[in-house]
Amino acid sequence: MTALTKISIWSMIRHVLLIAGAIVMLLPFVWMISTASKPPSEVFSSELHLIPRHFALWENLQMAFAKANLWRFLLNGVIVTVSIFVLQVLVALPAAYALAKLRFIGRNALFALVLFGILIPPQATAIPVFLLLHRLGVLDGYAALVLPFTISVFGIFLMRQFFRNVPDDLIDAARMDGISEFGIVWRVMLPAAIPAVTAFGIFSVVAHWNDYFWPLIVLNSEHLRTPPLAVAHFRNAEAGTNYGALMAAAMVIIAPLLVAFLLAQRRFVEGIALTGIK
Amino acid sequence: MARIELKGIRKSFDATEVLGGVDLTIENGEFLSLVGPSGCGKSTLLRVIAGLEPQSAGEVTIDGSVVDGIRPSARNLAMVFQSYALYPHLSAFDNMAVPLRMRRLSTIERLPLLGTILPSRRREERTIRADIEKIAAQLEISHLLQRKPAQLSGGQRQRVAVGRAMVRQPVAFLFDEPLSNLDAKLRVHMRAELAELHRSLRSTFIYVTHDQAEAMTMSSRLAVMIAGELVQVGRPAEIYDNPRDARVAEFVGSPKINMMPGRIRDDGRIEVFGHVLRLTSSQPSGNCRIGIRPERIELGGGPFSGAVVHVENMGAEAFVHLGLNGADARLVARVNDVRRLPDIGSHLSFNFAADAVRAFNSAGKRIDVTAEQAERIRERAIV
Amino acid sequence: MSDNAATIGGLAVPISIPKRAAQRRNPLLLTPYGLVAPALTLMLMMLLGPLAGVIALSFTDYQLGAPSLSWIGLANYHEMFGDRVFWTALRNTLVYVGIVVPGAVSAGLAIALLIQSGTSLRSLYRTIYFLPVMATLIAMAVVWEFMLHPQFGLVNGVLREFGIAGPSWLQDRSTALYALCAIGIWQAAGFNMVLFLAGLVSIPKQLYEAAEIDGASSAWARFRLVTWPLLRPVTTFVVVISGIRSFQVFDTVHVLTKGGPSKSTEVLIHSMYTEGFEFFRSGYGAALTVVFLGFILLLTLIKSRLADRGAQYA
CATH class of the missing domain: 2.40.50.140 (Nucleic acid-binding proteins)
Structure with a gap:
């Protein structure tokens, strides 16, 4: 009996602590939704209340969409993240297959370069890459947002590790069936690697949807802004005057990823945990 | 050394009943094998005896005192696990020292830095070292004491696990399929060694296995379990010759x-x-x-x-x-x-x-x- | 495969070996290079070339748009080491790392241990604590800014309830950096939790049972004997990863404080950004990048050193 009561007391303490922590974690989200639902008169009141007396979420959303071209910014985010991911896979998959399954002179040296590349943080190469894009004359365009990220050494590494576990017999069987090496990559290896590609896809899309540093550097034109850049500009223009609309805009920007995350939590946690390996 | 009595042990996980009322007395100094096909509840019964799993009904008595609700550590039983469960970060010596340090040292003496400078800790450490070296010599693992488990072979890990069980002189030894991770040849060898160990220690052994040959060759008594019930208990020859149940007859003997x-x-x-x-x-x-x-x-x-x-x-x-x-x-x-x-x-x-x-x-x-x-x-x- | 075909052919018709083998081998010999060519080209162009470039640039006086550049040796580094702002940025970065790493690692560990210590509502808690990792940091930074608003913010509002007058967190030079640290911990804890959870799950259950039987009767004794030592490789890994990530702190600084007030939140990457992309002093920005790279390299070395040691008892 004592053991039982001890267990339930501990279970209570566990829940109390976890709920307290969860409140801290969720507070910014709650505050964001609460503020986005308040009319200005309630936002600018020193009195604390989370539930608005006058529900103004719709008005704030309307104002956010009117002040900034949010649809366009979301679309930019989709265009950029999807292009980056597709190109990353197109570049990484053949290289990963060659590194995992083919013998050629220089393979080990190339793999060493890949491992070394993983260690380079993106901020480190920013200045020369910027100068290169400037020389190419592609700054302030989609190309500038996408091109530097088409190569993902981490993606190559990840796929290569995955491909090493694909049995050689499968590849030999494909060769016997007359499929070319290039065909093997897309018709044999890609289907086998779907779980790894999915995880990498989530990792890549989340990283680039949320990226602020690079778009900030290469973009000038308003219509090209990615979601994080849009929020930052919105804030610079409206902070201090229009918090309701600002919070509504923030909500709109984080919503796509959060909704996707809530729908496929396991995959997202796996995909993001990959960042740890990087 | 102990006499262990089980009375009407029942255990259910959610809705499924794993043990359906087991009565069994294990005599002092006996080598009793709990044997049965996988999933028959024999491991669960062992874990109930160890205190790792609370029973749903019934009572466990060790040397006349009821131990229900008493922590595993306080029952003074030792257990050898199927995976050996050696602490991977500790050397063979330190693995064997854990049960002694846990019992003989106070919380303060166990503290990483402060503890080591206490004179009482040094005194205890000397006796612990002596105890472990004695057991290690008996098990012929003296030369392996400084190695980590990863540097030991399966058979050597097995001996360290047995050594960890022996050092504290428990009232009974519990074995949960300890040989199943070894290759066939080593398994036959270890059978003989364990049986010999039992003869020299004269302690109570409770041994769980799904391998009828193992049970037949080592134990003084067999308890055959099928589907959560004790179907027959007896000497190996008796079980083989005089099965009381068709399932027992079919389980024991090969072919x-x-x-x-x-x-x-x-x-x-x-x-x-x-x-x-x-x-x-x-x-x-x-x-x-x-x-x-x-x-x-x-x-x-x-x-x-x-x-x-x-x-x-x-x-x-x-x-x-x-x-x-x-x-x-x-x-x-x-x-x-x-x-x-x-x-x-x-x-x-x-x-x-x-x-x-x-x-x-x-x-x-x-x-x-x-x-x-x-x-x-x-x-x-x-x- | 080509080798096999050649040998078989060789046994049958020895004379035709060279021709046949050459014909069969050529495509397979070149294919690997064809497959890696795009990746290799892009890698040299976007990663390794620029890396060499940034080091080379740090020894020049190049400014974006300037017609020419000249080799000025260590002049950028001399200027940097003589600049008070650089030392402030370095100090602030180290303070940030020194607060966020222990904070986010211990918070992540504590949350993971709490979640794993029971069975109910595990996935709900995991989801909640992971939410900040998923949310666009810039958007959440803006939310935090309003939460920390001196007059209408939630934090000071709560403090007022207790009769405490909260500071204007982000506008006060004595609190701004710590406010950024708090946001950093809030964002990173859930990520570390996931890594710790994976580590906890991989600890064999039988070790806890063995500990229980060996006499480790308190939760603390079992933590000391099993959890902590077996989690050590994960812990060092998480510490280094958190270190690398917090060295890169930029988003919150740029959008909330721009390094102010009076440089109290100036950090390395933010300095690099202002020098390289606002004043377009590419050479000087490159020198700042090299310092940043040095720290990242140091952390990476620590990581591989510790990983080697961890492998010994894996």
Whole structure:
């Protein structure tokens, strides 16, 4: 009996602590939704209340969409993240297959370069890459947002590790069936690697949807802004005057990823945990 | 050394009952094997004894005192796990020292830095070292004490795990399939070693295994569990020779006992494959099953016959598989002389002695049979 | 495969080996290079070339748009080491790392242990604590800014309830950096939790049972004997990863404080950004990048050193 009561007391303490922590974690989200639902008169009141007396979420959303071209910014985010991911896979998959399954002179040296590349943080190469894009004359365009990220050494590494576990017999069987090496990559290896590609896809899309540093550097034109850049500009223009609309805009920007995350939590946690390996 | 008593132990996980009321007494100094097919609840029973799993009903008594609700550490039992469960970051010596340090040192003495400078800790460490070295010498692992588990072979890890159990001189040893991760040769070797260890320690051993050969060769008593019930408890020879249940008969012995469909006739005599045996039963008439061990089938002569479908020559002995004419049943017979084996496809006649017959009713319970003429019991079973 | 074909062919018709083998081998010999060519080209162009470039640039006086550049040796580094702002940025970065790493690692560990210590509501808690990792940091930074608003913010509102007058967190030079640290911990804890959870799950259950039987009767004793030592490789890994990530702190600084007030939140990457992309002093920005790279390299070395040691008892 004592053991039982001890267990339930501990279970209570566990829940109390976890709920307290969860409140801290969720507070910014709650505050964001609460503020986005308040009319200005309630936002600018020193009195604390989370539930608005006058529900103004719709008005704030309307104002956010009117002040900034949010649809366009979301679309930019989709265009950029999807292009980056597709190109990353197109570049990484053949290289990963060659590194995992083919013998050629220089393979080990190339793999060493890949491992070394993983260690380079993106901020480190920013200045020369910027100068290169400037020389190419592609700054302030989609190309500038996408091109530097088409190569993902981490993606190559990840796929290569995955491909090493694909049995050689499968590849030999494909060769016997007359499929070319290039065909093997897309018709044999890609289907086998779907779980790894999915995880990498989530990792890549989340990283680039949320990226602020690079778009900030290469973009000038308003219509090209990615979601994080849009929020930052919105804030610079409206902070201090229009918090309701600002919070509504923030909500709109984080919503796509959060909704996707809530729908496929396991995959997202796996995909993001990959960042740890990087 | 301890006498362990189990009374009406039940255990359910959610809705499924794993143990359905187990009563068992393990005598002081006994080597008792809990044996049964996987999933029969034997490991759960062991974990209930250890205190790792609380039972749903019933009580466990160690040396006369009820230990229900007492922590595993306070029951003074030692356990050797299937995976050995050695702490991977500690050397063999430190692994063996854990139970001693936990018991002999206070919390303050166990502190990483402060503890080591206390004089009382140094004194204790000296006796701990002496104790471990003594056990290590006994297990012949003295030269391995500084190694980490990853640097040890399977057999060596096994010995360290046994050593960790021995150092604190527990009242009983619990083994949870400790040999199943070893290769076949080493397993046979370790069987002999464990049996020897038991003889020298004279402590109570409770040993869980699904390997009937292991249980038969090591233990002083066997407890056969099937589907959460203790079906039979007894000495190995008794279990083998006198199974009280068809499932026990089939579980013990390799190759398996031959089970043939039979019938109790209205006059009480038993009929098999159309032949009436010189055996009667007092049970009501109806279907029954007749079990005969492979070594009790006598080939070459007799009223029964079958076609040879397969021959397994093991070198010192051979097993002949017979397909019975006009029935789906298959029989296995042991042949001691491997120089004269029948050809595959040939037909053989065979017979068996009346006292080789073990009869079971349709529910699988053993039924007693009496030979018609007691003084001719060695005679053939058939008229 | 080509080798096999050649040998078989060779046994049958020895004379035709060279020709046949050459024909069969050529495509397979070149294919690997064809497959890796795009990746290799892009890698040299976007990663390794620029890396060499940034080091080379740090020894020049190049400014974006300037017609020429000249080799000025260590002049950028001399200027940097003589600049008070650089030392402030370095100090602030180290303070940030020194607060966020222990904070986010211990918070992640504590949350993971709490979640794993029971069975109910595990996935709900995991989801909640992971939410900040998923949310766009810039958007959440803006939310935090309003939460920390001196007058209308939630934090000071709560403090007022207790009769405490909260500071204007982000506008006060004595609190701004710590406010950014708090946001950093809030964002990173859930990520570390996931790594710790994976580590906890991989600890064999039988070790806890063995500990229990060996006499480790308190939760603390079992933590000391089993959890902590077996989690050590994960812990060092998480510490280094958190270190690398917090060295890169930029988003919150740029959008909330721009390094102010009076440089109290100036950090390395933000300095690099202002020098390289606002004043377009590419050479000087490159020198700042090299310092940043040095720290990342140091952390990576620590990581591989510790990983080697961890492998010994894996």
